[in-house]
Amino acid sequence: MFSHVPLLGWLLGAAIAVSLEHFLGTSLALALGLPKIPVLFGFVIMLKKPVLIPGAILYVLLIYFLSIGVTARLSASPANRLAAKLLSLPPWFSVAVHLGLLYATLHMWSGMSAYRVITLKLTLIAVMVTLSLNVINGYMGEFSCSHPGFMALGAYGASVFTVVLFVNDRLFGPSLLPAALAPFMFPVALIVGGMVAALGALAIAIPSFKTRGDYLAIISLAFMFIVKSMIENLEVVGGPRGLSSQPDCANLPTVFLWTVACVWIINNFVRSTLGKALNAVRDEETAASAMTVNTRRTKMVAFLFGAFWAGVAGGLFAHVLRYVNPSTFGIQKLAEVLAMVYFGGLNSVYGSIVGAVGLSLLSEALRPLEILKWIIIPLLLILLMIFRPTGLIAFKEFNVKNLIAPKQKREEEM
Amino acid sequence: MALLRVEKMGHDFGGLRAVNNYNLEVESTQVRGLIGPNGAGKTTVFDLISGIYSPTEGSIVLDGKSIVGLQPHQIAAMGLGRTFQNLRLWRHMTVLEHVKMARYSKISYGLIGAFFGTPRRKREEEEIEEKARGLLDLMGIGRFADQVVVNLPYGAQRRVELARALATEPKILFLDEPTAGMNPEELVQMMEIIRLIHKELGLSIFLIEHRMKMVMELCEIVQALVFGEVIAEGTPEEIQNDSKVIDAYLGREAVH
Ligand SMILES: Nc1ncnc2c1ncn2[C@@H]1O[C@H](COP(=O)(O)OP(=O)(O)O)[C@@H](O)[C@H]1O
Ligand SMILES: [Mg+2]
Numbered sequence: 001m002f003s004h005v006p007l008l009g010w011l012l013g014a015a016i017a018v019s020l021e022h023f024l025g026t027s028l029a030l031a032l033g034l035p036k037i038p039v040l041f042g043f044v045i046m047l048k049k050p051v052l053i054p055g056a057i058l059y060v061l062l063i064y065f066l067s068i069g070v071t072a073r074l075s076a077s078p079a080n081r082l083a084a085k086l087l088s089l090p091p092w093f094s095v096a097v098h099l100g101l102l103y104a105t106l107h108m109w110s111g112m113s114a115y116r117v118i119t120l121k122l123t124l125i126a127v128m129v130t131l132s133l134n135v136i137n138g139y140m141g142e143f144s145c146s147h148p149g150f151m152a153l154g155a156y157g158a159s160v161f162t163v164v165l166f167v168n169d170r171l172f173g174p175s176l177l178p179a180a181l182a183p184f185m186f187p188v189a190l191i192v193g194g195m196v197a198a199l200g201a202l203a204i205a206i207p208s209f210k211t212r213g214d215y216l217a218i219i220s221l222a223f224m225f226i227v228k229s230m231i232e233n234l235e236v237v238g239g240p241r242g243l244s245s246q247p248d249c250a251n252l253p254t255v256f257l258w259t260v261a262c263v264w265i266i267n268n269f270v271r272s273t274l275g276k277a278l279n280a281v282r283d284e285e286t287a288a289s290a291m292t293v294n295t296r297r298t299k300m301v302a303f304l305f306g307a308f309w310a311g312v313a314g315g316l317f318a319h320v321l322r323y324v325n326p327s328t329f330g331i332q333k334l335a336e337v338l339a340m341v342y343f344g345g346l347n348s349v350y351g352s353i354v355g356a357v358g359l360s361l362l363s364e365a366l367r368p369l370e371i372l373k374w375i376i377i378p379l380l381l382i383l384l385m386i387f388r389p390t391g392l393i394a395f396k397e398f399n400v401k402n403l404i405a406p407k408q409k410r411e412e413e414m
Numbered sequence: 415m416a417l418l419r420v421e422k423m424g425h426d427f428g429g430l431r432a433v434n435n436y437n438l439e440v441e442s443t444q445v446r447g448l449i450g451p452n453g454a455g456k457t458t459v460f461d462l463i464s465g466i467y468s469p470t471e472g473s474i475v476l477d478g479k480s481i482v483g484l485q486p487h488q489i490a491a492m493g494l495g496r497t498f499q500n501l502r503l504w505r506h507m508t509v510l511e512h513v514k515m516a517r518y519s520k521i522s523y524g525l526i527g528a529f530f531g532t533p534r535r536k537r538e539e540e541e542i543e544e545k546a547r548g549l550l551d552l553m554g555i556g557r558f559a560d561q562v563v564v565n566l567p568y569g570a571q572r573r574v575e576l577a578r579a580l581a582t583e584p585k586i587l588f589l590d591e592p593t594a595g596m597n598p599e600e601l602v603q604m605m606e607i608i609r610l611i612h613k614e615l616g617l618s619i620f621l622i623e624h625r626m627k628m629v630m631e632l633c634e635i636v637q638a639l640v641f642g643e644v645i646a647e648g649t650p651e652e653i654q655n656d657s658k659v660i661d662a663y664l665g666r667e668a669v670h
Contacts, residue, residue, distance in 0.1 A: 265529045272528040280504050287502035289486035292519035
């Protein structure tokens with residue numbers, strides 16, 4: 001029934017649903033006996049006040065499922081025609097239209113509450129972290145544990161950059177440049193953060209990839225702890241109390257654009273023959289080197305590349321919360337990121353997006369359960385590992401062309 | 415001048431003398447054979463020359479340049495292509511991706527191209543895809559191009575390895591028991607293919623074989639290796655009639 005709805009149709013449906021919520025959400029919620037609009041698809045309300053479950057379910061069904069379903073179904077043929085027309089234009093244009101629609105939807109959805117904004121931003125950042133770890137643990141097939149460390153380096157690198165330049169700060173003294181410049185220099189700050197992380201990665205890569213063997217897991221785990229305790233002991237950046245007063249640069253469009261850039265660049269990389277060399281090195285290293293693949297360089301580049309994006313994500317993270325402290329980047333963060341990678345699926349851009357979004361939302365939704373949450377999520381992961389050991393969507397190519405294409409062809413052929 | 419010259423090469427695995435005083439000279443477009451019982455050290459000879467192991471002693475000169483101590487990928491890029499006795503394919507990659515991968519050292523779009531999908535990368539990827547498809551057609555496995563390699567029949571997998579090795583544009587091709595585990599029909603086909611690539615591409619071939627029939631029909635000069643030492647070298651007829659070879663090798667295993 002929905003097989004011929006193109007992506008454009010689904011996005012249109014989502015946009016309509018979100019607009020409906022914007023205009024009618026509050027009255028519908030009150031009519032259904034809910035105190036206010038369910039902020040995260042009703043999960044939180046349901047877990048807190050079981051009497052409200054029917055109302056919350058009805059709300060979600062009406063606002064989201066019904067309106068998305070109906071719009072997608074009804075708009076299928078015009079959406080297909082539009083998608084076909086877009087496809088005849090330069091591809092970037094069609095991609096921009098899709099992304100624009102997606103952004104508008106997310107913007108409107110998150111505009112309903114500050115909680116939604118922060119959840120959305122952190123989810124987008126989780127996508128970047130997960131995907132960049134998948135490059136190392138999935139595409140390259142090594143087992144790296146240092147991603148929280150790279151995030152920490154990126155977070156502190158970018159924060160020090162912006163705080164020194166643009167903020168009158170207790171730790172670093174008066175600002176060097178007018179604060180109005182901060183948003184323009186923010187990309188530079190993030191790249192600096194990424195570079196710092198990549199530099200840290202070099203310290204792991206040189207000893208780990210010199211010889212074959214499974215040193216990486218141990219060395220990278222040690223690296224994560226070293227970074228954490230180094231920052232804890234570094235009083236210039238606030239030590240264990242952390243670093244705050246980052247300028248407010250990480251608004252939703254900025255985080256969204258960086259996430260898109262990250263997904264785009266990583267996806268480009270893993271689909272190129274140079275990037276596929278990661279798979280060759282993983283599956284059969286001797287054969288890779290006999291086929292002219294420089295295996296050491298391949299591993300180093302991928303490792304530094306993954307670390308760079310974890311650093312950028314860390315920089316965004318610090319500026320979203322406008323506060324970082326070293327204890328954020330410990331073993332719990334590592335468990336979270338690893339879970340997202342393996343839950344979503346190895347060697348898969350789709351998988352990492354699904355894993356990061358799925359687990360971020362699940363983790364937020366189950367927050368009212370408090371300690372029980374840390375039993376339910378691992379349990380889910382164990383079940384997944386039993387029934388789908390490679391994760392939800394492993395080894396799936398992410399093909400933008402197919403994604404945005406109209407979906408009517410298949411019917412005509414039949 | 416010989417395309418490949420190996421002199422006094424020797425190698426120890428711990429205490430085990432796997433190869434001793436090994437000498438070889440391969441002229442361009444020559445087809446050479448290496449026979450010997452299991453465990454004689456034939457594969458080790460290949461691994462030493464192609465750089466997987468570094469020989470304990472001796473010199474190896476490929477096309478006028480010493481390659482001792484170079485990395486396997488450097489030696490491969492200098493024109494030494496090879497296959498493996500036990501297929502070493504990349505189990506998650508398609509047939510086409512296998513052959514494209516062997517162009518790695520010739521890719522010039524660099525990381526910028528890989529990250530940002532530049533027009534140059536698009537052009538270059540299309541070029542290597544076209545070359546790869548050409549090689550697959552030459553091997554008669556063009557129809558498998560987009561399949562994951564583990565789904566192919568065994569004989570076709572062997573050909574993927576061959577196509578992949580050829581994609582590196584070797585001057586000399588090392589084939590390690592290319593017919594291992596094949597039935598008689600596949601064997602005849604593989605022999606045809608080896609003849610074909612020798613004729614079409616005009617490269618030197620150095621062949622390890624277990625089956626006498628292959629060696630007799632394909633090779634100009636054959637070495638017999640026993641316990642890491644060459645005990646005889648000559649034309650297939652000479653080798654077949656050499657008393658030492660008959661004692662050490664043919665005497666124990668019937669001639670195929
Ligand atoms: N990596 C290695 N480490 C130790 N011994 C090895 C290694 N590779 C091969 N050998 C030994 O070297 C000898 C020659 O092996 P190989 O070259 O594979 O023989 P062939 O290819 O002629 O059957 C055998 O005794 C084998 O056990
Ligand atoms: Mg062997």
